[in-house]
Amino acid sequence: MRDTPPHPSFVLSVEGLTVSFDGFKAVDDLSFYVEPNECRVIIGPNGAGKTTVLDLICGRTKATSGSVNFKGRELLSMREDQIVHAGVGRKFQTPSVYEDLTVFENLELSYPIGYTVFGALAFRRNETVKARIREIAETIFLDTLLDEKAAFLSHGQKQWLEIGMLLIQDPELLMLDEPVAGMSVAERKKTAELLNKIIGDRSVIVIEHDMGFVADIATRVTVLHQGKTLSEGSMDRVQNDPKVIEVYLGH
Numbered sequence: 327m328r329d330t331p332p333h334p335s336f337v338l339s340v341e342g343l344t345v346s347f348d349g350f351k352a353v354d355d356l357s358f359y360v361e362p363n364e365c366r367v368i369i370g371p372n373g374a375g376k377t378t379v380l381d382l383i384c385g386r387t388k389a390t391s392g393s394v395n396f397k398g399r400e401l402l403s404m405r406e407d408q409i410v411h412a413g414v415g416r417k418f419q420t421p422s423v424y425e426d427l428t429v430f431e432n433l434e435l436s437y438p439i440g441y442t443v444f445g446a447l448a449f450r451r452n453e454t455v456k457a458r459i460r461e462i463a464e465t466i467f468l469d470t471l472l473d474e475k476a477a478f479l480s481h482g483q484k485q486w487l488e489i490g491m492l493l494i495q496d497p498e499l500l501m502l503d504e505p506v507a508g509m510s511v512a513e514r515k516k517t518a519e520l521l522n523k524i525i526g527d528r529s530v531i532v533i534e535h536d537m538g539f540v541a542d543i544a545t546r547v548t549v550l551h552q553g554k555t556l557s558e559g560s561m562d563r564v565q566n567d568p569k570v571i572e573v574y575l576g577h
């Protein structure tokens with residue numbers, strides 16, 4: 327798998343992506359393309375292969391065949407940590423923050439470090455880093471809670487903190503798996519606001535079930551079914567696609 331020149335309009339080109347588990351194709355010859363500053367939402371019934379697609383892109387699961395080209399680099403031949411360094415951030419469904427540390431410390435720990443430990447530690451506390459932490463904290467609505475231990479945050483606030491921990495690494499592609507699961511209606515609205523704020527600087531892929539939330543954030547929607555694209559396009563287009571209606575409503 328070789329690097330190819332980046333396609334001028336796409337940040338991410340997924341082509342013919344396939345993975346088989348004991349002969350069962352969880353993702354089956356899937357192709358889709360993500361543009362800069364796009365928010366692509368992947369929807370589909372349980373077991374459609376949505377999480378597996380993100381696992382393949384971030385290197386957690388090895389593909390059987392296909393290509394995932396990110397800004398000209400072939401991700402399928404790279405390790406998970408190399409993919410992170412290439413600029414791909416991934417958030418899993420359950421928030422994973424350091425409960426005993428403050429919001430500030432969680433963000434500080436996630437600040438990208440250099441190669442020498444001492445240099446990196448000295449670097450962390452400088453004014454540039456602090457300013458960046460405050461900026462991110464404001465984006466994720468936690469600027470007044472910088473000294474609060476993460477353990478005392480609500481579920482929604484922990485989800486935002488984890489998004490902040492990815493944002494501080496400045497990924498060009500951010501992938502979020504059901505970011506509003508378990509959130510209140512008010513928190514969902516604020517999460518949509520958060521994503522709309524950050525999309526201007528990067529591309530985002532979101533797996534989501536909540537269609538109201540999808541409508542608030544999606545540039546385009548991909549409907550996945552049995553590891554393949556069932557429908558793709560604007561929210562309106564996919565919602566009115568008879569194939570999608572049949573799969574969701576069973577008629």
Ligand code: ADP
Binds near residue numbers: 347352374375
């Ligand atoms: P979704 O996120 O759309 O609910 P998943 O990507 O989690 O779907 O799973 C798609 C299918 O692949 C499911 O049938 C699931 O059981 C199967 N699958 C996912 N990961 C593995 C694995 N590591 N080994 C075997 N089967 C798997």
